[in-house]
Amino acid sequence: MRTTLRWGMVGLGRIAHTFARDLARFQNASLVAVGSRSRENARAFAAEHGARWAYDSYEAVYTHPDVDIVYVATPHHQHAELSRAALRAGKHVLCEKPAAINAAQMTSIISAANEADRFFMEALWSRFNPVLAEVIQRTRDGQIGPVRFIEADFSFRLDASEGSRTHDPAQGGGALLDIGIYPIFLAYTLLGVPETVQASMIRHPSGVDEQVAVIMAYEKALATAYAGFASPSGLEATISGEEGRFVVHPLWHEAESYTYFRNGEWEGERLTRPKTGHGLWHEIAACQTAIGRGETECALWTHQDALNLITILDRVRDAIGLVYPSDIGGST
Ligand SMILES: NC(=O)c1ccc[n+]([C@@H]2O[C@H](COP(=O)([O-])OP(=O)(O)OC[C@H]3O[C@@H](n4cnc5c(N)ncnc54)[C@H](OP(=O)(O)O)[C@@H]3O)[C@@H](O)[C@H]2O)c1
Numbered sequence: 494m495r496t497t498l499r500w501g502m503v504g505l506g507r508i509a510h511t512f513a514r515d516l517a518r519f520q521n522a523s524l525v526a527v528g529s530r531s532r533e534n535a536r537a538f539a540a541e542h543g544a545r546w547a548y549d550s551y552e553a554v555y556t557h558p559d560v561d562i563v564y565v566a567t568p569h570h571q572h573a574e575l576s577r578a579a580l581r582a583g584k585h586v587l588c589e590k591p592a593a594i595n596a597a598q599m600t601s602i603i604s605a606a607n608e609a610d611r612f613f614m615e616a617l618w619s620r621f622n623p624v625l626a627e628v629i630q631r632t633r634d635g636q637i638g639p640v641r642f643i644e645a646d647f648s649f650r651l652d653a654s655e656g657s658r659t660h661d662p663a664q665g666g667g668a669l670l671d672i673g674i675y676p677i678f679l680a681y682t683l684l685g686v687p688e689t690v691q692a693s694m695i696r697h698p699s700g701v702d703e704q705v706a707v708i709m710a711y712e713k714a715l716a717t718a719y720a721g722f723a724s725p726s727g728l729e730a731t732i733s734g735e736e737g738r739f740v741v742h743p744l745w746h747e748a749e750s751y752t753y754f755r756n757g758e759w760e761g762e763r764l765t766r767p768k769t770g771h772g773l774w775h776e777i778a779a780c781q782t783a784i785g786r787g788e789t790e791c792a793l794w795t796h797q798d799a800l801n802l803i804t805i806l807d808r809v810r811d812a813i814g815l816v817y818p819s820d821i822g823g824s825t
Pocket of ligand 1: 503504505506507508509528529530531534535566567568569589590591616618658670671
């Protein structure tokens with residue numbers, strides 16, 4: 494078996510640059526091919542990050558014989574189609590979050606991965622963040638007792654610029670799918686699929702959710718999630734159990750520290766867990782390890798986890814009446 498995993502990347506925007514910098518930290522990974530809508534962008538990206546091949550086509554990357562795994566970093570609405578195409582071309586796939594804009598799309602990607610017998614993961618990088626991995630493990634180990642309440646927010650001021658993916662319904666825009674996915678991921682990972690989901694939104698003139706607030710109810714717990722592009726929030730997460738709580742410090746979804754409070758104590762124990770690189774390093778390491786072992790998914794963020802999460806996001810969209818053009822007709 495090869496000792497170096499050869500990566501291709503499609504959609505060379507903001508996160509692709511960050512990802513390429515973290516990928517460069519691996520000795521057993523190399524960036525071999527990149528694809529863009531524009532030849533100039535592909536060439537500039539390849540020169541900056543040391544990729545051998547640069548194409549003005551995504552297909553040229555996911556059909557390239559030297560590519561083992563494709564990282565999909567386009568806007569959301571293209572994720573499912575590109576992931577399926579890469580899997581059918583025999584490549585492993587790591588696809589940016591959300592890997593699909595609805596559950597039907599996610600199901601179709603998972604089917605393609607199973608049929609191709611290739612690795613697929615949604616790039617839910619927070620699941621691999623050292624602070625969150627530790628807090629999730631300690632919570633599951635019962636160190637704060639039964640969880641009764643989770644609250645997390647993710648909001649900042651972001652104006653709509655012409656054609657920007659974040660405010661464009663055709664590109665799966667809106668706060669929920671872009672950043673609301675993080676607080677809902679936290680509730681799902683610790684409490685599972687909620688029994689009921691209630692939500693409200695403030696709609697942006699473009700049609701997407703500019704602000705969204707969600708209440709997820711479980712048999713013996715409640716979780717609240719807030720996301721928005723209207724104003725900054727604290728970007729902190731609290732996991733509250735019957736015997737204590739964890740407070741994950743800002744920016745909680747990529748945290749480097751948290752505080753553990755026992756009941757009755759207002760001075761907590763502060764713990765620091767540095768991340769490597771920008772923090773995408775940890776999900777890359779998980780992919781490298783799983784593929785090296787011949788596995789087709791990661792234990793920390795499985796196909797079922799990705800499907801369950803997008804199903805909750807679908808329920809939120811049902812509650813707020815947010816429909817995308819690609820939900821209708823050709824949803825997969
Ligand atoms: N994990 C994270 O921390 C994180 C952070 C930010 C974003 N993301 C996710 O990564 C994805 C990309 O986000 P981003 O912030 O990198 O976006 P971005 O800067 O806008 O880049 C997206 C790239 O996709 C390509 N693209 C293809 N069709 C496009 C279209 N119709 N409009 C615009 N771009 C198009 C473009 O690359 P070419 O011109 O080279 O083809 C563009 O540069 C999103 O799904 C987002 O949720 C994840």
